[in-house]
Amino acid sequence: MQESVIRDPALAEAGEKRIEWARRHMPVLEKIKEEFEREKPLRGARIVACLHVTVETANLITTLVAGGAEVAVTGSNPLSTQDDVAAALAARGLFVYAFRGENEKEYYECIKRALELEPNVSLDDGADTIAIIHKEYPELAARMFGGCEETTTGVVRLRAMAEDGALLYPVIAVNDAETKMMFDNRYGTGQSTLHGIMQATNFLFAGKTVVVAGYGWCGRGFAMRAQGLGANVIVIEIEPRKALEAAMDGYRVMPLSQAAPLGDLFVTLTGNINVIREEHFALMKDQAIVANSGHFNVEIDIPALERMAKEKSEVQDNVTEYKLDDGRRLYLLAEGRLINLAAAYGHPPEVMDMSFANQALSVRYIVEHGRSLARSVYPVPAEIDRRVAELKLASMGLETERLTAEQEKYLRSWQMGT
Ligand code: NAI
Helix, strand or coil: CCCCECCCHHHHHHHHHHHHHHHCCCHHHHHHHHHHHHHCCCCCCEEEEEECCCHHHHHHHHHHHHCCCEEEEEECCCCCCCHHHHHHHHHCCCEEECCCCCCHHHHHHHHHHHHHHCCCEEEECCCHHHHHHHHHCHHHHCCCCEEEECCHHHHHHHHHHHHCCCCCCCEEEHHHCHHHHHHHHHHHHHHHHHHHHHHHHCCCCCCCEEEEECCCHHHHHHHHHHHHCCCEEEEECCCHHHHHHHHHCCCEECCHHHHCCCCCEEEECCCCCCCECHHHHCCCCCCCEEEECCCCCCCECHHHHHHHEEEEEEEECCEEEEEECCCCEEEEEHHHCCHHHHCCCCCCHHHHHHHHHHHHHHHHHHHHHHHHCCCCEEECCHHHHHHHHHHHHHHCCCCCCCCCHHHHHHHHCCCCCC
């Protein structure tokens, strides 16, 4: 392996302090780490972790190393790496290839460097490592035990590969665990997307019209939190059931062409491409703000904005002004990259605790069972999902109600009625 590629090794101490703060808020992962330290279930595993390089990810990496794995770390987005965290991990002797502000070429080079570990397990947030392995390193694919995928967009890509018969090794859709998406996607993205927007612009939500495209887990979380701060929320959906849910949750629902002239702020959380396009920019108010919190920077048609603008300037960190011919100014945040990670810390450790507990236990499952699995996308085993919920509840000092014997029997019987 070649030396780590990071921004500044001198940031390591600051990174360690922040990693420690997050660790104290990730009790479930901590329990799993202790178990891994005792049992070393990951001995022999060589893991490429292509994840947002944040304090929470650092704690996942620590857990995997405690389990006996060798790990190479690379970022899953050019703007989401926290350079102090990358420095801290490199100072511990890990192979780290990630720095904030990579260009596209550097981004893929970093992933390829990490692949020099010759991994047998891949961890992805967006399926980029898996895509590269499949396209450029098929010999590596043949030796993989399996992989884990962290986000909705990655799972969508992998299901498409599996359907085409193109997937060469089994992958666990960590994103789809209930203890992941119900909390990370909803409360994590909801809160941290607000944080990213406020950090970049100091935007006041109260009294503003906020247009949310996508009412999935992430969109629901963001709409709920924006409304909580006093915004007037409009939801854009393509799926009738979700649109209905949004309407009954109390939001206005309409096509984007109708919402475009109304919004002060537009946020995409769809996992889809070109959701906000030229025809929408053409209708927006002067000084409207546009941001994305979906995985890839394709949800806003940035090339269209570039074509329409007669002037473009950076007005402050993470805020680009596009001046249009008619004098209107539109503001794009963080180059359309996921705003919560590009302009803020990303999800709080309390939710990543559950996401990464699912990751750690799913990696263990892949190491123990991967070779007997088909080349397909698997759900997180239900016992893992349930265990994560039980551990989280216990860490919060909460207990569930227990069924009585009579209730158990009642729930299993069909003869008992009134
Ligand atoms: P989801 O599948 O639950 O929701 C996406 C919603 O967008 C669906 O309801 C879909 O019908 C809707 N949609 C699709 N195309 C649309 C269009 N053109 N206009 C309006 N609505 C449209 O997915 P989830 O979990 O909410 O994830 C959304 C995106 O956010 C994905 O790219 C995911 O990878 C990403 N994500 C980002 C995180 C972050 O830290 N910023 C964290 C977790 C997920």
